[in-house]
Amino acid sequence: MFKKIKLTNGLEVITAPMAGAKTVTILVMAAVGSRFENKANSGVSHFLEHLFFKGTIKRPTTLAIAAELDRAGGEFNAFTGKEYTGYFVKVEAGRLELALDVLSDMLLNSKFAAEEIEREKGVIIEELNMYLDNPLIYLEDLFEECLYGDTSAGRDTIGNKESILKISRPEILAYAGRQYSSDKTVISLAGGFKSGAVKLVNKYFADFSKKNYQEKLSTNDEQNRSAVKFFYKPTDQTHLSLGVRAYGFANKKEIAAKMLALVLGGGMSSRLFTELRERRGLAYYVRTHNEPYTDSGYLTTQAGVPIKKLAEAIAIILAEYKKLTETPVGAEELSRVKQYLIGRTALSLEASDNLANWYARQAILFKEQNQTGEILTPDRYYALVRKVSAAEISRVAKEIFVSQKLNLAVIGPYQDKREFEKMLHI
Numbered sequence: 001m002f003k004k005i006k007l008t009n010g011l012e013v014i015t016a017p018m019a020g021a022k023t024v025t026i027l028v029m030a031a032v033g034s035r036f037e038n039k040a041n042s043g044v045s046h047f048l049e050h051l052f053f054k055g056t057i058k059r060p061t062t063l064a065i066a067a068e069l070d071r072a073g074g075e076f077n078a079f080t081g082k083e084y085t086g087y088f089v090k091v092e093a094g095r096l097e098l099a100l101d102v103l104s105d106m107l108l109n110s111k112f113a114a115e116e117i118e119r120e121k122g123v124i125i126e127e128l129n130m131y132l133d134n135p136l137i138y139l140e141d142l143f144e145e146c147l148y149g150d151t152s153a154g155r156d157t158i159g160n161k162e163s164i165l166k167i168s169r170p171e172i173l174a175y176a177g178r179q180y181s182s183d184k185t186v187i188s189l190a191g192g193f194k195s196g197a198v199k200l201v202n203k204y205f206a207d208f209s210k211k212n213y214q215e216k217l218s219t220n221d222e223q224n225r226s227a228v229k230f231f232y233k234p235t236d237q238t239h240l241s242l243g244v245r246a247y248g249f250a251n252k253k254e255i256a257a258k259m260l261a262l263v264l265g266g267g268m269s270s271r272l273f274t275e276l277r278e279r280r281g282l283a284y285y286v287r288t289h290n291e292p293y294t295d296s297g298y299l300t301t302q303a304g305v306p307i308k309k310l311a312e313a314i315a316i317i318l319a320e321y322k323k324l325t326e327t328p329v330g331a332e333e334l335s336r337v338k339q340y341l342i343g344r345t346a347l348s349l350e351a352s353d354n355l356a357n358w359y360a361r362q363a364i365l366f367k368e369q370n371q372t373g374e375i376l377t378p379d380r381y382y383a384l385v386r387k388v389s390a391a392e393i394s395r396v397a398k399e400i401f402v403s404q405k406l407n408l409a410v411i412g413p414y415q416d417k418r419e420f421e422k423m424l425h426i
Contacts (some may be wrong), residue, residue: 001015001377002015002016002375003015004363004375006123006140006203007182007202007206008179008202008206009182009206009208009209009210010182010183010184010203010210011182011183011185011186011187011208012187012207012248012363012367013187013188013189013198014186014187014188014359014363014375015189015190015193015199015354016188016189016191016356016358016361017188017191017192017193018190018191018192018352018355019039019189019191021093021110021191021192021352022092022093022190022192023090023091023092023093023191023192023352024090024091024092024093024095024096024099024189024190024192024193025088025089025090025188025189025190025191025198025352025353025355026088026089026099026100026186026187026188026189026201026356027086027087027088027101027111027188027189027190027353027356027357027360028086028087028088028103028107028134028176028185028187029084029086029087029179029185029186029187029188029357029360029361029363029364030084030086030087030179030184030185030186030364031083031084031179031184031185031216031364031367031421032045032048032080032084032179032180032184033045033080033082033083033084033085033158034046034080034081034082034152034155034157034159035083035152035217035219035293036152036179036214036216036217037080037152037155037217038217038303039150039155039163039421040166041158041163041171041175041365042156042159042163043124043156043157043158043159043160043163043164043167044086044147044159044163044167044171044172044175045080045157045175045179045269045395046080046085046124046158046159047124047159047164047172048085048172048175048176049078049079049080049085049087049222049250049254050120050123050124051112051117051120051172052103052106052110052112052113052117053065053066053076053078053106053109054110054111054113054116054120055110055111055113055116056105056106056109056110056111056337057109057111058105058109059102059105060111061222063301063403065102065106067088067089068098068102069099069102070373072092072095072098072099073091073092074089074090074091074092074095074099075091075353076087076088076089076090076102076103077242078227079345080157081157081295082152082153082293083161083216083293083294083365083368083375084361084364084365084368086357087103087106087107087370088101088353088356089102089252089295090191090352090356091275092100093191093192093194096189096193096197096200097200098198100201100203100204100205101204103204103371104204104205104208106108107180107208107391108205108207108208109118111224112169112172112176114169115171117167117172119286121164121165121167122157122296122362124158124164125161125164125165126162127158128156128159128160128161128164131156131158132273135233135235135237135239135251135304135411136239136285136304138231138411139239139240139302139409140241140302140409140424141156142231142241142409143229143241143298143300143302143407143409143411145229145409146164146227146228146229146263146408146409147227147298147364147406147407148219148220148296149298151216151219151220152215152216152219152315153217153219153293155297166252174412177211177293178212178214179211179213179214180208180211181209181210181211181212181213182208182209182210182211183213183305183367184213184364184368185208185364186363186364186367187201187360188354188356188357188359188360188363188399189201189356189379190352190355190356190359191352191355192352197386204252207400216294216368217245217249218295219293219296219297219319221252221264222425223245223404223405223407224231224404226403226404226405226406226407226408226421226424226425227402227406227407227408228407228408228409228410228420228421229292229387229407229408229409229410229422230409230411230414230417231409231410231411232412232413232414232415233411233412233413234413235307235412235413236307237305237306237307237312237412238304238305238306238307238309238313238410238411239302239303239304239411239412239413240302240303240305240310240314240408240409240410240411241300241301241302241315241408241409241410242300242301242302242312242317242318242405242406242407242408242409243288243298243299243301243406243407243426244297244298244299244300244400244401244402244406245298245306245400245405245407246290246292246297246298246299246396246400248291248292248293248294248295248296249292249293249294249297249365249369250295250326250366250369250371250373251289253392253395253396253399254290254292254297255384255385255388256388256392256393256395256396257290257292257297257299257396258290258341258397259334259337259338259341259385259393260299260324260393260397261289261290261299261389262288262289262337262341263324263329263333263337263393264288264301264320264321264341265286265287265288265289265301265302265425266287266288266323266337266340266341268385269336270288271320272286272288272301272316272317272320273286273287275304275316275320276305276316276317278312280312280316282303282305282306282309282312282313282316282409283303283304283305283313284303284304285303285304286301286302287301287302287303288301288302288304289302293327294369295369296367298407299400300407301317303317307412307413308353310410310412310414310420311419311420314408314420314423314424315406317423318406318423318425318426321397321401321426322401322426324393324394324397324401325394325397325398325401325426328390328391328393329388329390329393329394329395331390333392334388334390334393338385338386338388341385342382342385342386345378345382346378347383349378358378359375360426361374362375363375375383397422401426402426403424403425403426404409406424406425406426408420408424417425
């Protein structure tokens with residue numbers, strides 16, 4: 001069973017022991033992400049993620065940080081999203097103190113050297129170029145831009161070339177000094193740690209202080225007409241993301257929306273995988289997923305299809321959406337989807353890094369909402385999944401699958417999107 005402990009500096013620590021585990025993961029997750037940025041400093045959260053690995057007074061270079069963790073055989077990395085940024089180290093259970101020492105040193109004592117900042121601009125621009133050259137990665141960013149427009153929710157987490165090149169050291173220091181606040185940060189420990197683990201966390205993170213934190217920018221989640229966003233690229237295959245606005249984190253309907261996504265494109269037995277790939281031969285990859293943010297959310301289907309078959313693929317996806325508004329999911333299919341979700345989640349949570357993320361993400365999103373909500377254990381989550389009825393899924397389908405909530409993002413060699421705009425109705 002997990003426990004929450006609040007340290008004297010306001011930092012929240014979540015412990016999730018795993019019986020018999022030989023590894024331990026420490027994950028520091030902060031309510032920092034692109035939703036907290038304006039247009040001018042777009043990408044600063046992601047930039048900071050890179051810079052925390054660039055050296056401290058004690059460990060002055062990236063190599064000094066990496067070599068110490070490599071010697072322990074550890075895994076370490078970081079990630080930046082729209083609403084949070086995470087830094088984790090996963091090591092053999094007996095090396096927890098080393099992991100805490102290195103991670104706290106990075107987050108509390110990074111130098112942010114001017115020469116490193118200038119050098120890293122080139123690295124991040126090449127990362128951006130990599131994303132733009134990979135439709136499988138860029139497609140989701142394009143869909144969110146279609147959904148949210150030129151706002152903090154719609155702009156790419158990595159930023160753009162102009163904002164990356166313009167960012168200055170004073171801006172970075174000011175942002176880090178404001179947004180990395182102890183009361184908006186969670187430390188999650190999962191795995192085979194010992195009873196003194198929280199004392200060690202307090203020892204190494206005691207200087208993590210409360211800051212003059214700035215809340216994220218608001219998002220307009222209203223939509224009264226369908227939207228289309230095309231990105232021209234001379235590809236050999238068209239990549240599309242066709243979806244709708246759905247529900248945010250902790251909304252009572254969000255689990256039903258997740259199951260609705262699995263019915264459509266959650267595995268090789270799902271409806272759209274069967275229809276687009278197995279029966280029509282139109283796609284290699286087909287997937288539908290549900291993405292909940294704190295104040296908004298969406299459900300979308302992604303697929304790669306022949307360039308001349310885009311209209312056919314859109315029509316098939318829309319037809320499957322419409323079916324779910326008209327006919328309830330059958331008992332056998334519902335049972336299969338529930339077990340798929342429970343089984344995949346259980347498999348994932350056998351790893352200490354995934355379990356640490358499971359608890360930290362829930363805790364940090366509640367902090368962003370300035371709420372004290374129920375952090376779900378896996379077992380509690382499975383119980384909620386089992387309770388979802390076909391009638392609930394039907395109600396969600398009827399609520400979200402409406403013409404004015406449709407959004408289409410496409411990457412491919414197209415100059416004219418008018419034909420496809422006319423198709424967006426259910």
